Amino acid sequence: MANGAITIEDVARLAGVSIATVSRTLHRPDIVSEKTRKRVEQAIEATGYTTNAMARSLRTMQTHVIVVLVPNIGNPFFSEILLGIEAVASAHGFNILIGNTDNKPEREKSFAAYVRGHQADGMLLLNGHVPLDNGGRLQGRPAALPPMVIMCERIPGLSLPTVRIDNEGAAHLATRHLIELGHRSIAHIKGPEENILTKDRLAGYRRALEEAGIPFEARLVAPGDFSIPSGQRGVERILDEGPRPTAVFCSNDEMAMGAIVALKQRGLSVPGDVSVVGFDDIQFAGSCDPPLTTIHQPRRHIGETAMALMVELLESGSVPEREVVIETELLQRGSSGPPRGP
Amino acid sequence: MANGAITIEDVARLAGVSIATVSRTLHRPDIVSEKTRKRVEQAIEATGYTTNAMARSLRTMQTHVIVVLVPNIGNPFFSEILLGIEAVASAHGFNILIGNTDNKPEREKSFAAYVRGHQADGMLLLNGHVPLDNGGRLQGRPAALPPMVIMCERIPGLSLPTVRIDNEGAAHLATRHLIELGHRSIAHIKGPEENILTKDRLAGYRRALEEAGIPFEARLVAPGDFSIPSGQRGVERILDEGPRPTAVFCSNDEMAMGAIVALKQRGLSVPGDVSVVGFDDIQFAGSCDPPLTTIHQPRRHIGETAMALMVELLESGSVPEREVVIETELLQRGSSGPPRGP
DNA sequence: CTGTTAGCGCCTTCAC
DNA sequence: GTGAAGGCGCTAACAG
Numbered sequence: 001m002a003n004g005a006i007t008i009e010d011v012a013r014l015a016g017v018s019i020a021t022v023s024r025t026l027h028r029p030d031i032v033s034e035k036t037r038k039r040v041e042q043a044i045e046a047t048g049y050t051t052n053a054m055a056r057s058l059r060t061m062q063t064h065v066i067v068v069l070v071p072n073i074g075n076p077f078f079s080e081i082l083l084g085i086e087a088v089a090s091a092h093g094f095n096i097l098i099g100n101t102d103n104k105p106e107r108e109k110s111f112a113a114y115v116r117g118h119q120a121d122g123m124l125l126l127n128g129h130v131p132l133d134n135g136g137r138l139q140g141r142p143a144a145l146p147p148m149v150i151m152c153e154r155i156p157g158l159s160l161p162t163v164r165i166d167n168e169g170a171a172h173l174a175t176r177h178l179i180e181l182g183h184r185s186i187a188h189i190k191g192p193e194e195n196i197l198t199k200d201r202l203a204g205y206r207r208a209l210e211e212a213g214i215p216f217e218a219r220l221v222a223p224g225d226f227s228i229p230s231g232q233r234g235v236e237r238i239l240d241e242g243p244r245p246t247a248v249f250c251s252n253d254e255m256a257m258g259a260i261v262a263l264k265q266r267g268l269s270v271p272g273d274v275s276v277v278g279f280d281d282i283q284f285a286g287s288c289d290p291p292l293t294t295i296h297q298p299r300r301h302i303g304e305t306a307m308a309l310m311v312e313l314l315e316s317g318s319v320p321e322r323e324v325v326i327e328t329e330l331l332q333r334g335s336s337g338p339p340r341g342p
Numbered sequence: 343m344a345n346g347a348i349t350i351e352d353v354a355r356l357a358g359v360s361i362a363t364v365s366r367t368l369h370r371p372d373i374v375s376e377k378t379r380k381r382v383e384q385a386i387e388a389t390g391y392t393t394n395a396m397a398r399s400l401r402t403m404q405t406h407v408i409v410v411l412v413p414n415i416g417n418p419f420f421s422e423i424l425l426g427i428e429a430v431a432s433a434h435g436f437n438i439l440i441g442n443t444d445n446k447p448e449r450e451k452s453f454a455a456y457v458r459g460h461q462a463d464g465m466l467l468l469n470g471h472v473p474l475d476n477g478g479r480l481q482g483r484p485a486a487l488p489p490m491v492i493m494c495e496r497i498p499g500l501s502l503p504t505v506r507i508d509n510e511g512a513a514h515l516a517t518r519h520l521i522e523l524g525h526r527s528i529a530h531i532k533g534p535e536e537n538i539l540t541k542d543r544l545a546g547y548r549r550a551l552e553e554a555g556i557p558f559e560a561r562l563v564a565p566g567d568f569s570i571p572s573g574q575r576g577v578e579r580i581l582d583e584g585p586r587p588t589a590v591f592c593s594n595d596e597m598a599m600g601a602i603v604a605l606k607q608r609g610l611s612v613p614g615d616v617s618v619v620g621f622d623d624i625q626f627a628g629s630c631d632p633p634l635t636t637i638h639q640p641r642r643h644i645g646e647t648a649m650a651l652m653v654e655l656l657e658s659g660s661v662p663e664r665e666v667v668i669e670t671e672l673l674q675r676g677s678s679g680p681p682r683g684p
Numbered sequence: 685c686t687g688t689t690a691g692c693g694c695c696t697t698c699a700c
Numbered sequence: 701g702t703g704a705a706g707g708c709g710c711t712a713a714c715a716g
Binding site: 359360361362363366373374375378397399400401402403460 | 701702703704705707708709710
């Protein structure tokens with residue numbers, strides 16, 4: 001370390017006081033006399049002293065660091081959530097450590113070890129599940145779960161504070177939008193099979209069909225994995241296997257963009273021949289051609305809410321509300337319209 | 343902290359050895375006798391002990407944390423760089439702390455304080471400049487610059503290890519591509535005015551024109567700020583102010599996407615009426631309509647290289663090469679083609 | 685209001 | 701091959 005070890009002691013010596021007084025000047029300036037305070041502040045300024053965070057953490061047993069477990073930073077969906085988290089975090093003197101898990105269990109555990117190793121005070125979970133090891137224990141210890149807040153996905157059977165949107169309801173809204181436009185043959189491209197989001201959104205789609213008296217057709221539901229190419233493949237598969245639907249509701253925006261690409265490649269127009277609706281409202285959704293009709297998730301707000309819960313959890317040891325459900329809305333843009341008349 | 347304070351002492355007691363032996367078993371198992379080692383390992387397993395990182399850091403004066411200063415996580419351009427950084431970091435036992443600066447000097451300084459406050463060992467700079475305070479000092483201290491590696495942008499007048507691409511050369515390549523297709527009237531949409539990338543890319547554009555004997559026209563250069571809307575505005579401005587160019591080279595992909603949107607809105611076809619070339623090859627570049635011809639930056643590789651330099655800097659105190667220039671390539675896709683014949 | 689002191693948990697000489 | 705002990709820099713009692 002080139003960084004020349006200016007410690008609290010150097011400041012104390014220069015100011016002609018004890019180290020305790022320096023520490024107090026930093027943390028509770030009000031209980032220090034005006035005169036000494038001035039002197040200490042000058043000494044701090046002169047030396048360029050900064051508190052050694054490691055030492056402080058060791059003493060106080062808290063780091064003011066929160067780990068955010070995210071499956072993939074590269075996914076633009078998460079970026080804005082992180083911004084929201086960060087805003088609230090820094091307002092409360094917390095720092096966030098972004099843990100990119102790539103959906104790899106080792107990586108999740110390695111970040112969980114952060115909390116156990118006292119390198120972080122708590123964890124925000126954007127990855128859809130709690131990083132437990134084989135024994136159902138969090139990295140070794142049984143009962144003692146560290147402060148955690150679950151974001152975006154329900155994790156059944158665990159009573160941790162949760163911030164999420166109503167996926168089923170939003171999918172229902174999106175599908176009903178298409179039905180109200182007059183569509184009767186509506187396809188759906190799903191997310192990854194085990195994913196809880198996939199299930200909830202599929203459920204909303206089915207409920208909307210049911211309520212409108214439209215029979216559910218398995219043929220019109222294609223698998224996907226939330227990627228652009230899987231959206232393309234999904235549409236191709238549906239087009240190849242039977243009569244063309246007049247609309248497609250995709251479980252996220254990337255797949256919707258893929259769907260549009262595939263439709264265009266087949267010479268079909270959007271929304272003229274086929275309407276497309278996505279989910280998430282990612283950054284590019286408004287700039288593609290045509291602009292995507294989609295479910296807007298207030299991502300920043302989601303992040304802010306979750307971090308606020310975490311701060312409360314850390315400060316008071318518990319949170320009042322176990323589950324916060326954030327409102328979503330349907331953003332009607334160019335990719336959806338009435339089906340072509342006969 | 344619910345997290346029940348299992349310390350090295352608990353392990354030592356259970357194993358019937360001193361804490362020194364436990365510490366040795368952890369760090370240099372070879373110098374501990376087979377028998378005690380086994381016993382200690384069992385005790386560690388049984389207690390679920392994890393080293394307290396704060397205490398270790400305090401003792402060793404290193405955190406194994408590297409701060410990465412990035413202007414905006416939301417920008418998909420940075421995501422993959424981060425992945426590369428992370429890969430090399432975790433391979434060497436380092437963790438990365440992503441510092442989202444939003445281009446705000448306070449935020450940059452606050453992260454710089456991390457290094458000064460011994461919460462991190464070094465800094466990777468993706469933000470284009472060194473976080474110095476008024477006096478030209480890094481957060482207070484004069485000479486002692488902490489380990490830093492500059493990424494993506496040249497920072498003139500500072501001899502820090504740097505990883506970057508040849509922006510001027512790549513812009514030259516992109517422009518020459520258009521010239522070779524037969525274009526003679528090529529517009530350019532710039533990035534933010536002070537930005538060094540903006541300058542380098544503009545320089546490459548001008549050099550290509552010059553080499554082809556095409557006079558530079560100020561009218562054909564529009565300001566921008568790397569955002570989608572600024573690309574739209576740029577095109578509109580150029581279209582409004584004079585005869586239509588047959589091609590546009592944009593200083594990044596977002597602006598190119600905006601440019602395409604604006605061209606379509608005016609009823610112009612891409613590349614039929616106007617060719618568009620971007621820069622960066624962000625994720626969506628291949629999926630827009632038409633797919634964007636652009637300069638591919640090997641972002642993952644850039645990240646890996648920078649982190650490797652940092653590891654070396656930390657371990658040996660210096661790096662052999664002061665500047666590493668990463669190769670780029672032109673990705674020819676659908677948005678560029680020959681100008682429409684007369 | 686200020687100084688003295690006891691650790692926080694760990695690593696690392698230094699003895700044995 | 702192992703144990704005892706000092707101290708990393710700081711905060712929080714406890715005295716004064």
